[in-house]
Amino acid sequence: MRFWIHTYGCQMNVRDSEAVEALMVAAGHVKATGEADAEVVIVNSCTVRQKAEEKAVGKAGNLVAEGKIVGMMGCAVKRLGEEVFRRVPGLSFAVGPRCFGLVPKIVAEIAARGAGSARILETGGDEVPEGLSAHPDSARAGSFAAVQSYVTVMVGCDNCCSYCIVPKVRGHEWCRPPDEIVAEVRCLAERGVKEVCLLGQSVLRYRGKDGFTFPMLLRRLQAIDGLERIRFTSAHPGGCTEELVAALRDCGKVCRHIHLPVQSGSDRILRDMGRRYTRDEYLSAVARLRDFDPEFAVTTDVIVGYPGETEEDFQATRSLMEEAGFDNSFVFKYSPRPGTRAAAMEDDVPAAEKERRNQVLLADQETRGLARNGGLVGTVREVMVEGPSKRNKERLSGRDSGNRIVVWDASHGAAAVGSLVRIRILEAHPQILVGEPVD
Ligand code: SAH
Ligand code: SF4
Numbered sequence: 001m002r003f004w005i006h007t008y009g010c011q012m013n014v015r016d017s018e019a020v021e022a023l024m025v026a027a028g029h030v031k032a033t034g035e036a037d038a039e040v041v042i043v044n045s046c047t048v049r050q051k052a053e054e055k056a057v058g059k060a061g062n063l064v065a066e067g068k069i070v071g072m073m074g075c076a077v078k079r080l081g082e083e084v085f086r087r088v089p090g091l092s093f094a095v096g097p098r099c100f101g102l103v104p105k106i107v108a109e110i111a112a113r114g115a116g117s118a119r120i121l122e123t124g125g126d127e128v129p130e131g132l133s134a135h136p137d138s139a140r141a142g143s144f145a146a147v148q149s150y151v152t153v154m155v156g157c158d159n160c161c162s163y164c165i166v167p168k169v170r171g172h173e174w175c176r177p178p179d180e181i182v183a184e185v186r187c188l189a190e191r192g193v194k195e196v197c198l199l200g201q202s203v204l205r206y207r208g209k210d211g212f213t214f215p216m217l218l219r220r221l222q223a224i225d226g227l228e229r230i231r232f233t234s235a236h237p238g239g240c241t242e243e244l245v246a247a248l249r250d251c252g253k254v255c256r257h258i259h260l261p262v263q264s265g266s267d268r269i270l271r272d273m274g275r276r277y278t279r280d281e282y283l284s285a286v287a288r289l290r291d292f293d294p295e296f297a298v299t300t301d302v303i304v305g306y307p308g309e310t311e312e313d314f315q316a317t318r319s320l321m322e323e324a325g326f327d328n329s330f331v332f333k334y335s336p337r338p339g340t341r342a343a344a345m346e347d348d349v350p351a352a353e354k355e356r357r358n359q360v361l362l363a364d365q366e367t368r369g370l371a372r373n374g375g376l377v378g379t380v381r382e383v384m385v386e387g388p389s390k391r392n393k394e395r396l397s398g399r400d401s402g403n404r405i406v407v408w409d410a411s412h413g414a415a416a417v418g419s420l421v422r423i424r425i426l427e428a429h430p431q432i433l434v435g436e437p438v439d
Contacts, residue, residue: 001069001111002030004038008056009046011199011233012097012170013074015150017044020073020103022134027104031136040069040092040107045076047165049335053079057087064090069110073100078123078169079338085119096123097170098155101130126171129155133184144386147194147418153181153217154200159236161263162273163303165337166201173201178208182220189226194418195384196221198232204239214239215247222251228420229384231403233259234301237277237285245292256293257327257403260285261301265320266313269306274341279320286324295376297327297402302361305334305354307345314357318364327372327402328431331361366430373404373428380438381406383423385415398423406433413437 003024007017020042025031032038041063045056053076063070071093077084078096085091093106099122106120132152157166158173185196198217200206206214214232221230230253237260248254260282264270267278277285289296302317321329333354336343349357381400388410389397395407396415406423415421415437423435 001107002032002037002039003042003107004032004035004040005042005044006035006059006063007044008052008059009044009048009074011150011197012152012201013044013046015152015199016074016097016100016129017042018136018150019129019131019134020044020100022136023101023104023131024107025136026134027108029104029107035063038068040071040110042071042073042103045072045074047074047076047079047169047337049332050337051335052076057084060088060091064088071095071103071106073097073103075165075169077121079165081123082121084121091119093120094122098127098129099124124171126156126174128174132176133180135188142417144417147192149188149193149196150199151181151184151188151196152176152200153198153203153206153232157201158205159202159276160274160341162341163306163334163337165340168339170201173205175200175206175208178212178217178220181217182224185221185227186224189224192226192418194227195229195231196227198230200232200234202234202236202239203232204235204244213243215241215243218247218251218254222253228253228418229401230254231257235260237262237282240285240288242288245288248289248292255403256295256401257297257299258289259299259301262320262324263301263303264306264309264313265317266309267316269309269313272308273306279316283320283323290325295379295402297404298324299328299330299403300324300326301330301332303332303334304357304361305347305349307334307342307348309334309349318361321361321364322368325372326365326368327404328369329361329365331358331365333358369430370428373430373433376404376425376433377428378425380422380424381433381435383421385417385419385421387417400433404433405431406435408435408437 005017043060046052069092073095077094084094154175156171156173204214336347383398383406385398389395389407396410397407422438424438425433425435427434
């Protein structure tokens with residue numbers, strides 16, 4: 001059947017959608033040119049906040065109303081179970097985040113039996129997903145997607161942060177064997193991939209057999225010919241060890257950026273959340289990376305309006321963010337998720353106050369981002385070319401090792417997507433650096 005996949009949520013979901021695309025094509029289905037042209041549309045859903053779930057459910061409902069055959073996959077399916085069919089009347093099938101490998105077979109069944117066939121639900125449990133290493137062919141040649149790939153190194157999550165639904169929907173942690181990951185990345189590099197981003201809910205916890213660690217994995221990937229850059233996400237400060245820093249020092253392909261969600265700067269809230277670090281421990285982890293490289297980019301996630309968060313707790317978050325000198329941050333308003341520990345507590349910070357705290361942190365980040373980027377004016381950054389800038393087609397855009405967006409005038413000449421160019425920074429903005437190529 002002619003299919004289209006619509007993805008919500010994090011990089012994990014983006015990666016799972018890509019795997020499904022590859023599995024579908026391998027099974028003889030055809031990727032549509034867009035949603036309008038598709039016979040069957042699969043909505044890959046997120047449930048990390050209530051709004052995310054509502055978006056995916058709403059989208060699936062609209063597609064049914066348009067007369068499409070609609071399936072859902074991902075985290076909201078696992079949370080909702082049977083209820084997903086009540087929320088999306090007319091939905092044909094739904095699979096959980098660890099059984100996306102079933103999608104091609106289900107679609108084939110529906111094609112054979114007709115759209116009116118019985119609805120199919122597989123929420124799954126802790127199984128190892130099928131098709132973890134399936135990648136679409138370079139059908140997108142010439143685009144950045146052809147030279148950049150996500151690679152799943154582990155699935156599930158064994159942390160138990162009080163607010164988070166992820167462990168409930170993505171199941172227990174399971175790490176892929178190192179040889180399998182190395183083989184996948186080698187194969188991608190042979191196909192022209194220049195940058196991989198290793199994915200896991202908490203990648204620094206990655207473990208193989210016989211004490212094999214994440215830094216060891218970085219060392220093995222460093223040796224792959226053709227590969228230029230290695231990124232990873234997300235990280236926990238507990239994994240920012242001397243062993244990691246030593247691997248960073250030896251592995252020039254590993255990018256100088258870490259996404260290190262802090263969630264709060266208040267020790268009381270951190271303890272309640274079950275984050276397993278204090279404010280000081282978090283700041284020490286950042287310091288270890290910045291001692292190694294003062295330009296090391298650190299980005300974070302923060303939750304505002306967690307149950308019981310006082311003005312004092314909030315101010316502690318503000319001051320931590322300043323002390324850590326985050327290069328970028330993503331701020332989320334607390335959203336109670338059914339079945340989590342925090343959901344048993346009263347969601348007592350009013351919506352308007354959550355919004356105010358959100359705006360304060362965003363404004364702080366604008367100022368801080370501008371100051372941090374300002375410090376880079378005059379430096380020369382090595383930038384991987386991504387293509388024309390989305391905002392201004394007369395500019396080319398790419399990212400430096402710290403994941404900072406760098407743009408420059410296209411009139412300086414063409415640059416191949418995926419190539420590395422040297423750009424001198426002339427101008428800093430809170431979210432973007434503007435420069436010119438140097439020879
Ligand atoms: N596995 C990642 C986080 C995945 S969820 C990690 O542990 O680092 C991405 C982000 O969503 C989290 O970092 C957190 O800031 C936010 N988040 C998670 N649950 C939330 C909730 N119930 N309400 C608001 N934000 C939440
Ligand atoms: Fe959303 Fe979390 Fe699932 Fe990613 S893992 S799609 S953030 S619920």
